[in-house]
Amino acid sequence: MKIFNTLTGEKEEFKPIAKGEVKMYVCGVTVYDRCHMGHARAGVAFDFIYRSLETLGYKVTYVRNFTDVDDKIINRANERNISCDELVEENIKTFYEDMGALNLKKPTHEPRATQYISQMLKLIEELVDKGLAYESKGDIFYSVRSFPQYGKLSKKNIDDLEEGARVNINEDKRDPLDFALWKKAKDGEPKWESPWGEGRPGWHIECSAMSRELLGNNFDIHGGGKDLVFPHHENEIAQSQGACGCAPVNYWMHNGFVNINKEKMSKSLGNFFTIKDVIAKFDPEAVRLYLVSTHYRSPIDFADEYLAEAERTLDRFYATKLRASKLLPDGETAKADDKLMERFLDTLKDDFNGAMTVALLNEVITSINVCCDKFKKENSGHIKNLASLLSALDEIASVLGILYRDPAEYLESVKDKRLAERGTTREHVEEQIEKRNTAKADKDYVTADKIRDDLRKNGVLLKDSPNETTWVMMTRVSSAMGNGAQSV
RNA sequence: GGCACCGUAGCCAAGUGGUAAGGCCGCGGACUGCAAAUCCGCUAUCCCCAGUUCGAGUCUGGGCGGUGCCUCCA
Structure with missing residues (x-):
């Protein structure tokens, strides 16, 4: 080491x-x-x-x-x-x-x-x-x-x-x-x-x-x-x-130091942020993910867009975890892949390379999604492999100190928080989805698409699958992309 | 003024001698009524110059640019 x-x-x-x-x-x-x-x-x-x-x-x-x-x-x-x-x-x-x-x-x-x-x-x-x-x-x-x-x-x-x-x-x-x-x-x-x-x-x-x-x-x-x-x-x-x-x-x-919008964080510059301020606005787990994604010795810059990106990444991680856990039969476990674990431990041994560790985690997330896609298509096999990848994911995430919540609970709590920020409710969203499903059944795609676009303006993203329509909430900045808000 | 550190793709960011991780954005494709999500593919020769070396983003020297410390500070 x-x-x-x-x-x-x-x-x-x-x-x-x-x-x-x-x-x-x-x-x-x-x-x-x-x-x-x-x-x-x-x-x-x-x-x-x-x-x-x-x-x-x-x-x-x-x-x-x-x-x-x-x-x-x-x-x-x-x-x-x-x-x-x-x-x-x-x-x-x-x-x-x-x-x-x-x-x-x-x-x-x-x-x-x-x-x-x-x-x-x-x-x-x-x-x-x-x-x-x-x-x-x-x-x-x-x-x-x-x-x-x-x-x-x-x-x-x-x-x-x-x-x-x-x-x-x-x-x-x-x-x-x-x-x-x-x-x-x-x-x-x-x-x-x-x-x-x-x-x-x-x-x-x-x-x-x-x-x-x-x-x-x-x-x-x-x-x-x-x-x-x-x-x-x-x-x-x-x-x-x-x-x-x-x-x-x-x-x-x-x-290394913390910068805010590329300037040194200091009281005299008026860009001084307490942890309380930041986690009131962004999920603390996303803040942690962001912190650990940069090597500990490098300076790290804080801005809304970076933290919003970390929130989106965290959403992706949890969504993948949820997806995989739904496919995995109860009690199905497997040892994490040796090669993967070796690479993982090597990144830790190299002066605690957090950035590299997060990169590895991203690779595992992609592999899990590939595995899930294959399973969906072929409807068999891949279970052992999936279980093994999930074990690897858990080990890596645990050292990073992230992904410790129940995926479904995380995704639901994030929904509530973001709905509140948008000033809308689950009831309203469900209602609109009902209307849209009716329109879809009538092949009235103009109406259906209009409803979907309107919801999207409120940060609600619909996902159609053959038998149901699910939805997620976008983070604040991703739905207002391009305006470069950087106030943290 | 003294002492350190940094300069990698549109953006963020790894990588201390062997032909550039990962993420975001963008583009093309699979999937989809269309989307979204997911997956596949594409997108850099590493601030400039000189040197050491079979070979340098990675070492040495010079230059340009940026930051930090020298006072309380994680």
């Missing part, structure tokens, strides 16, 4: 520390606000990696933290006139709602920073003892210059950084690049006892403390968004390695 390691900038053969086991730590969220699409991207990316590792037979210990003490939390709580605790609880609750909608599996551990204060203090003491950190008026700073490898992960030269350093230099620091491990308590802020008086942790120390406590001084994989490479992960290395003397992490993995 190969993993792209940020540390070396190359895909490397993965060698776990303990055979058959993987210890993975991924930076979760600072819970001061609702989750945005960047969190969704990171969440889904590492969820896919987590599932892939398990599918490849590794026993995975997956840690994803909550940072629940931080400047932003304190500021936001003050703005809203609530306690930090209230704010944190609220946002952890909505985190689970959002990530649950995106079908994220529960990690092995989900530590909160405030539960690891003693481990942080111990780590800081070790750093002070070793002369890598120093106290200054109740604050403790890490002395970046005393860690020779500083900049290795982000490939930055410490002197270049010095030149670019911002003007508001903290007088209490010996060097502008030094960063806080511990901050002296201020009024109205959360605080804990420490050997240097009351205070609270700095931003980076929690991840070093929690990963060490739960995974040890040296573990396999550490992940997060690309934006965390510097300074967060660089500082983590300085802290952890400074304390234990060994490299804390063997493989650093970083997911």
Whole structure:
């Protein structure tokens, strides 16, 4: 198996520390606000990696933290006139709602920073003892210059950084690049006892403390968004390695950014989307499908048309599943085809290639349809093959974290949602179909086609078969093709 | 200014040395009263230039274009 390691900038053969086991730590969220699409991207990316590792037979210990003490939390709580605790609880609750909608599996551990204060203090003491950190008026700073490898992960030269350093230099620091491990308590802020008086942790120390406590001084994989490479992960290395003397992490993995309509998602540009906003408009499963269709390291662009396309793709997947399951006798199962499974596992082994995995899934969907077509025509045989393809479909979809709903239920629920958006009802559609069937029986095709065209304008797509007429609802954008709406 | 990354068909997007995955759109066909769905077929030599190599989208150098990080950020 190969993993792209940020540390070396190359895909490397993965060698776990303990055979058959993987210890993975991924930076979760600072819970001061609702989750945005960047969190969704990171969440889904590492969820896919987590599932892939398990599918490849590794026993995975997956840690994803909550940072629940931080400047932003304190500021936001003050703005809203609530306690930090209230704010944190609220946002952890909505985190689970959002990530649950995106079908994220529960990690092995989900530590909160405030539960690891003693481990942080111990780590800081070790750093002070070793002369890598120093106290200054109740604050403790890490002395970046005393860690020779500083900049290795982000490939930055410490002197270049010095030149670019911002003007508001903290007088209490010996060097502008030094960063806080511990901050002296201020009024109205959360605080804990420490050997240097009351205070609270700095931003980076929690991840070093929690990963060490739960995974040890040296573990396999550490992940997060690309934006965390510097300074967060660089500082983590300085802290952890400074304390234990060994490299804390063997493989650093970083997911790419989210863009909105080709611009970086940011609050100042006004193109900032929460997960809640997006899944109110598009099916969360389609959002997940879209996220996982792009390689985790590449940037991903969000726009209505792309998500609508993902919805159409999801419709197709479920429609195929439903079609096949109707043909398959109850209890008929078969092992997934070996060749197919081998290709599948190979895509996972190649740095978790989600795009390639979705491509493979598309091939399987086509094969299933071919199989169904043949069965329909010849009315015999192909059952074993169909069952085998469905098994393959389920295995692949399960790693991607999609197609977990009952196909019929999915298709019906989507119908209701889209009917409501169109302001029409099932009763109306059924009524029109009745009328049309009467016209068809009379061979009055002009009337029949008129009814069909009118329904289509409302997003209703009719499908005639010899004995019945079924219908589906188009997604919003597909039925208004060409107007390029891109508002997400 | 420093440091990274990216530039593949109308659009989205895989692919780190051997003659370009997949999806959307489009076109042709099978099927259909006509459609829809489904299936079959068609649609690129990979920003430009030079080099390394038997062979490069894939490596090296230069150029052009775009993005990110250097400050809180998934």
